[in-house]
Amino acid sequence: MSVTPGRPSGGDDSVTAAATQHGRRGRALDDAAAGATGSHPRDRFLDLLRGGSIVAVVVGHWLVDDLYWSGGGVRHRSALGEAPGLWPLTWVFQVIPLFFFVGGYANRRSWLGVTERGEGYAAFVDRRMHRLLAPTAVLLLAVVAGNAVQALVEAYVTAPGLGAGGAILLQPLWFLGIYVMVAALTPVTLRWHERWGWRVIIVALTLVAAVDVVRLATGLTWVAYANVLVVWGLVHQLGYLYADKALGTRPAILLAVLGGGALVLLTAGPYPARMVGVPGDELVNMNPPTAALTALAVAQVGVAVLARHGLNRWLRRPRVWTVVVALNLSIMSIYLWHQPVMAVVARLLAPSGLPHPDPPGLSWWGIRVVWFAAAGLLLAAVVLLVGRFERGAPPVPAPRRRPATIAAVTSVVLAELGLLGVAGTDAGSPFAVSRVLGEIDVAPVVAMVCVGVAMLLLWGARRGDRAARGSLLAGAAAFLPVGCAYAVGVGGLTPSTRLLGLVGVLSLGLFAAAVAATGSADTDRGRRAER
Incomplete structure (x- = not known):
């Protein structure tokens, strides 16, 4: 405990002064965290889960993605593939479910705040x-x-680039694509929660099991993608229950015991024990999520809630809380940049002659310490530069009008497609066409245009009916030159009729949304005239 300068320690006055100082500092830190996360008053436990889950994912990625130098370039292998015995680490570091759990709490508060202020979707x-x-x-x-x-x-010097490191640059964005979709459904899923509570969880668990049974029995992998929405939506619903104080000690014990027991049984059966996929695996727990990953998620939430009181006592320490707040203020920057940083570090360290032993021996762990130190220092520097872009003031609320709503809904769809698209392709080759889900051709540049247009639509939604319609039309036009370039193979691009079809659907969809926004605006004006 700090002591007020000029006063002896141990007296009542010094204790009171120190307590006051800590209280003021704690309130200031609470306000800073509130500005970053949008939830107030603070639940410090949730802030720790949010920041801690992202740090755990970063550490897990840096352990699993083993980049090395071979044949004059950076190559990639999975440490889990080389050392299957490391699978218990995936039960510790695969904590994305906790982020969705916290998201359920935060998105509920955000939606309730929006409705209380009379704002719209x-x-x-x-x-x-x-x-x-x-x-x-x-x-x-x-x-x-x-x-x-x-x-x-x-063009002027023969020098290898990032090599295989380019393939991991944007992989983590898959998580944001799913999160955007789940968060956008909050008004609907919150209504389900308010009406049915725990029954929503039971139905979701039943659906997860049914989807997996069909997948395993028929071999139809595409069926399993239904669980992307069901599993992550289920964990999001648990956040609602926690917010309503319906997830206390007894339910948490039940979740921890049943989830942990189910996880042990399922991984002893048809599911792999590791929660992270390795190239060549026939069945992957993470994407699409399986019943085994669902069991892990349920167990993690239960254990976390049981640890809440102890963690909150620890978080009352000003230094600890300061670190948690600082972490949450830059949490997205840390998550977004951790793989690009590792790719750059690999390009610098891998060809330097630094030993690269095979996992999982002590020498491999020792070298990982060197890699972690280099990547951590570079990541800290990058976050200092780019962190301010996520700490800006929240945007002016969009008007509660249907053109704005149409633009917002369209933005959600494009953001989801764009984020999943860049995550599933090689960012080191932005114009290369990749086939995903067996049928769809995607190029990173097209996925990036989706994200850009999504931001444009949100900008238009804030500025009224005309701007909302204009942003939809501008977005439709933005896809046309990209599609034409791939249709005729401009500049050596690989012609792809499938990619042209995707771009055409996106462009037509935006144009249709603009027409719908125009019609809805005319209807609104007519109703106001009648009044």
Whole structure:
């Protein structure tokens, strides 16, 4: 405990002064965290879960993604593939479910605040997506600039680029794509929660099991993608229950015991024990999520809630709380940039002659310490530069009008497609066409345009009916030159009729949304005239 300067320690006056100082500091830190997360008053336990879950994911990625130098370039292998015995680490570091759990709490509060202020769905979507998309746009622009510089260098000097490191640059964005979708459904899923409570969880668990049974019995992998929404929506619903104080000690014990027991049984059966996929695996727990991952998620939430009181006592320490607040103020920047930072570190360290032993021996762990130190220092420097883009003031609320709502809904769809698209392709080759889900052709540049147009639509939604319609039309036009370029193979692009079809559907969809926004605005004016 700190002591007021000039006073002896141990007296009542000094204790009172120190307590007052800590109280003021704690309230200031609470206000700072509230500005970053949008939830107030603070539940420090949830802030710890939010920040801690992202840090755990970063550490897990840096452990699993093993980048090395071979054949004059950076190569990639999975440490889990080389050392299957490391699978218990995935039960510790695969904590994305906790982020969705906290998201359920925060999104509920945000939606209730929007409705209390008389704002509409567009304002809610804009507030929830702004802090995600703003720093993401900075990352995408940096990747585009980096690729341009690399192309320029290669035109004059023969030098290897990031190699396989380019493939991991934007992989973490898959999580944001799913989160955007789940958060956007908050008004609907919260209504389900208010009406049925725990029964929603039971139905979701039943659906997860049914989908997996069909998948395992028929071999139809595409069926399993239904669980993307069901599983992450289920964990999000648990956040609602916690907010309503319906997830106390007894339910938490039940979740921890049943989830942990189910996890042990399922991984002893048809599911792999590791929660992270490895190239060559026939069944992957993470994508699409399986019943085993669902059991892990349920158990993690239960254990976390049981630890809440002890963690809150620890979080009363000013230094600890300061670290948690600082972490949450830059949480998106840390998450977005941790893989690009590792790719750059690999390009610098891998060809330097630094030993690269095979996992999981002591020498491998020792070298990981060197990699972690280098990546951590570089990540801290990057976050200092780009962190301000996620700490800006929230946007002006969009009007509660149907053109704004249409623009916001369209923005959600495009953001989800764009984020999943860049995560599933190689950002090191932005114009290369990749086939996803067996049928759809996607290029990173097209996915990036989706994210850019999504931000444009939110900007238009804030500025009234005409701007909302104009942003939809501008977005439709933005896809046309990209589609034409791939249709005729401009500049050596690989012609792709499938990609042209995707771009055409997106452009037509935006145009249809603009027409719908125009019609709804005319209807609104007619009703006002009648009044």
